[in-house]
Amino acid sequence: MNYAGPEEETPARIGLELTPFQGLRYDPDRVGSLAAVTSPPYDVIVRPDGLLELESADPYNIVRLILPQDHSPAARNQQAADTLRRWRAEGVLTTDTEPGLYVYEQRDGDLLQRGVIGTLRLSEPADGVVLPHEDVMPHIVADRADLMRATSANLEPLLLTYRGDASGCGTAAVVEKTATLPPLLATTTEDGISHRLWAVTDPAGLAEIRADLGRHQALIADGHHRWATYLRLRAEHPSPSPWDYGLVLLVDTARYPLRVRAIHRLLHRLPVAEALAALGDTFRVRRLDVPLSEALESLASAAADGNAFLLAGDGAFHLIDLPSPDLLARTIPAGHPEAWRTLDATVLHATLLDHVWGIPEDSPEHIAYIHDTVATVEKAEHDGGTAVLMHPVREEVVRDLARQGVTMPRKSTSFGPKPASGLVLRALTS
Structure with a gap:
C-alpha cells in the first residue's frame, strides 16, 4: 500500500486525532524556578555528569521521574512512582482544572518553533497516520514500558511533525492567536532557549484544531522508543482506556522547520x-x-x-x-x-x-x-x-523513506529543538 507523505493530506477517517487533557504541571510557588525543574528528554541527557547536574539543580527536577536512580530496574521504577505520588500529594505537581490542548513555543536566537501538545489516539504504522522512520531497540522499549506502567503517566511528550497548508487557517490560526495572549508559564532554560506555554480550552478553538489535524498524518521526529512503548501498553489494556492515547507535541514544519542533527x-x-x-x-x-x-x-x-x-x-x-x-x-x-x-x-x-x-x-x-x-x-x-x-542526514531523505514505509537504522537522526521535559505531564490515573 502506498501512503501519502508527511507533507500530504490524508482522508479524514485516518487522520490525526488530538484530544484535550488535564495537564499535570509544576506549581511555580513550590519549586526554585521552572527552568530548574526541567530537563532535556531522557535519551539526550549525558550520563552521569548531566544527570547529576540536573539532580542538583532542584530537588524536584523532572529527571527524578524520567531517569530515576536505584540499585535495580524495579527499584528505580518504584522510586519514580513513589516520587510522582508524593509530589502530587504535596501540591508540587497540580492538575489543571479544565481539559485543553497546549500551545508550546520555543525560541532559540533567531529560531522560533511553535506546536500543540495533546493526547494523540494511537495507530499502527500500517494505518499510515503516524509514520516512524527509525528502528527501535527492544530493551529500551521494555525499560520505558516498565516506567510508564509504574507511574501510570506520560512524563514527556514525543515530537511529531506534519505539513500544514499555506493558508494559515485551522491549527495555525489557533496557535498564532493563542501566542498573542499571556502564557500559563514562561521560562528560559540554561541552554538559553526560552519556553512559553498556553492552554487552549475554548470549544471553537479545539474544534478547529481537531478538524484540521484530522486531514493530516505525522512523522515521528523524536521519540520512536516512547511511541513503541505507547503501542505496547495500549495492547496490554482493554479498549477504551486512557492507554489508547499518548502525549505528543505536533509541529507544523511548513511554518516551523526543524533542525536535523546527527x-x-x-x-x-x-x-x-x-x-x-x-x-x-x-x-x-x-x-x-x-x-x-x-x-x-x-x-x-x-x-x-x-x-x-x-x-x-x-x-x-x-x-x-x-x-x-x-x-x-x-x-x-x-x-x-x-x-x-x-x-x-x-x-x-x-x-x-x-x-x-x-x-x-x-x-x-x-x-x-x-x-x-x-x-x-x-x-x-x-x-x-x-x-x-x-x-546529519537531510530531512527530505527521512521523509522520502518514511513515505515508502522504510525505517532507517536506529538513532539515525536528531530533530530539534526538542520539547523540554517537565513543562506539562499527563497522568493516566487521577
Whole structure:
C-alpha cells in the first residue's frame, strides 16, 4: 500500500486525532524556578555528569521521574512512582482544572518553533497516520514500558511533525492567536532557549484544531522508543482506556522547520588504534590534527561525496571515507531502496559495527548513542574508547523513506529543538 507523505493530506477517517487533557504541571510557588525543574528528554541527557547536574539543580527536577536512580530496574521504577505520588500529594505537581490542548513555543536566537501538545489516539504504522522512520531497540522499549506502567503517566511528550497548508487557517490560526495572549508559564532554560506555554480550552478553538489535524498524518521526529512503548501498553489494556492515547507535541514544519542533527556513537571497549587497524585498506583514512570545528567541516565536505565518518578518542581526529565498493556489496543488505543502502547510518551499522568491528549495536556495555558532539569526544578520550561522529542526514531523505514505509537504522537522526521535559505531564490515573 502506498501512503501519502508527511507533507500530504490524508482522508479524514485516518487522520490525526488530538484530544484535550488535564495537564499535570509544576506549581511555580513550590519549586526554585521552572527552568530548574526541567530537563532535556531522557535519551539526550549525558550520563552521569548531566544527570547529576540536573539532580542538583532542584530537588524536584523532572529527571527524578524520567531517569530515576536505584540499585535495580524495579527499584528505580518504584522510586519514580513513589516520587510522582508524593509530589502530587504535596501540591508540587497540580492538575489543571479544565481539559485543553497546549500551545508550546520555543525560541532559540533567531529560531522560533511553535506546536500543540495533546493526547494523540494511537495507530499502527500500517494505518499510515503516524509514520516512524527509525528502528527501535527492544530493551529500551521494555525499560520505558516498565516506567510508564509504574507511574501510570506520560512524563514527556514525543515530537511529531506534519505539513500544514499555506493558508494559515485551522491549527495555525489557533496557535498564532493563542501566542498573542499571556502564557500559563514562561521560562528560559540554561541552554538559553526560552519556553512559553498556553492552554487552549475554548470549544471553537479545539474544534478547529481537531478538524484540521484530522486531514493530516505525522512523522515521528523524536521519540520512536516512547511511541513503541505507547503501542505496547495500549495492547496490554482493554479498549477504551486512557492507554489508547499518548502525549505528543505536533509541529507544523511548513511554518516551523526543524533542525536535523546527527546522533553520534561512543564505542566503549574499542580503542581508536584498534578501530583504525581493523579497517585495513577498506576505507581511506586521514589523520586531522585540527580543532573539532575544522574536523567537522572536513567531515561535511567528505560526506557530500559519499559515506564518511570521524573517529576520535586519542587526541586527534581520523576522517574515514571512500569505503570499498566490494565491502559495501558484501555487507549492506539487499532489498532496500538505494537511499537506505547509501545512508551513513546503514554503512556504520551493517558494515563497520557488524562486519569490521564486531560490536553489538543493542548492547549498552559496548555502545552509547550521544547527541552532543563535544561530550562524545570527551567521553571517548576519558574512557579510552572510540567516538564515531556522524554527519546529519537531510530531512527530505527521512521523509522520502518514511513515505515508502522504510525505517532507517536506529538513532539515525536528531530533530530539534526538542520539547523540554517537565513543562506539562499527563497522568493516566487521577
